[in-house]
Amino acid sequence: MSKYQKVVEQIEQNIIDNHLQQGDKLPTFQDLMKQYDVSKSTIVKALNILEKRGVIYQIQGSGVFVRRRKRTGYINFLESQGFTADLKEFQMKSKVLAVELIQPSEEVRANLKCEAEEQVYFVKRLRFINDQILCIEESYYRQKFVPYLSRSIAEESLFHYVEKALGLTISFSDKYLHVKKLDEKESELLELETGDPALFVEELFYLSTGEPFDFSRMVYHYEHSQFFVQSNGL
């Protein structure tokens, strides 16, 4: 872990441990530099990351302040990446429905920019949050980047596997979302009625090289899923 990442973690932990509230002021740059024994540029970098994450806000000429959302029980909509890792607040489990190496459909091929003949791993899972059904997830991983997958791997965090075992860096994603009515198959899996409402999310994940490597579709159980999003004015 690099120096600024350590500082990021320490400042965040400090806010939690000391029960700091929204609007509470953090020490000055000088004091933070002394406290963590790092340079000003490391503090600047760490604070920018904490601001992006919605942990603090900075007011030019006035200081750095704590930002805390008030509600618990909401899933961070921007951090689906770290699904299993980040949701410390929740207990996540998966039931694997399928793991297959397949020829992608035209739609999947176009989204993932697959080359001709390129194969993808299709993974279908039912995901649980605190032992309740959270969503149906269908993912397509390019074999080019994920040469091997199995049922037992898919039972755990796939992104953890991709990052730790395969050494890939997942860098950003595009999400597309709308609300719809469940069809018969979906409602059966989610144990709901056909026609019940659902949040439908398509997500394209990119590696740090800018290449798309995973295309996923999620259908969320409307009674078991609620999300929060922290925006920063730009």
Added chain:
Amino acid sequence: MSKYQKVVEQIEQNIIDNHLQQGDKLPTFQDLMKQYDVSKSTIVKALNILEKRGVIYQIQGSGVFVRRRKRTGYINFLESQGFTADLKEFQMKSKVLAVELIQPSEEVRANLKCEAEEQVYFVKRLRFINDQILCIEESYYRQKFVPYLSRSIAEESLFHYVEKALGLTISFSDKYLHVKKLDEKESELLELETGDPALFVEELFYLSTGEPFDFSRMVYHYEHSQFFVQSNGL
């Protein structure tokens, strides 16, 4: 407009004008400094903002690359702030249903951290996108910050009014979302059936001072609303 903001706009415009595609490489820092006649720190700041906005991605040691989402017709879920301004792609209109100065309910008071006796402007609008119903919006503005509101002001962009006429800076927001079934009143306004699906969003907007000034509830028409969200891995 500050120097780096100008560079942000110019680089973005340049990407659009030259039809640059995802993965296309931008000039080096040196070339950008020359091209826009600014310092390195201004370029760094501009590129960081463009990265946050999902316009580019940066690969350490390798360069700066264009990031473009492929789908049109989706609303930027993180930029509801600039609703009327940012949605150049869409035509936005509002039908004002109510503008009243009221005593806030306990729920509104708690969200906005109102002082005792503090009043709020309640604004209810039906919002249209390309002449189709987009959502029902109920907003509560603290009179402390928004001393005056009228029906004709509410017909236009309220955030534009708040920023331009009142000189306030809207800095960040917390969104909470889930999917639900429409009740009778909502379905009537949206011209849908009771029980039809809807995205329900509660949003708290903060000024640059960290003070909450607007609490809003939106109920979206499921057939006329779709969103995109660009996440950055952190």
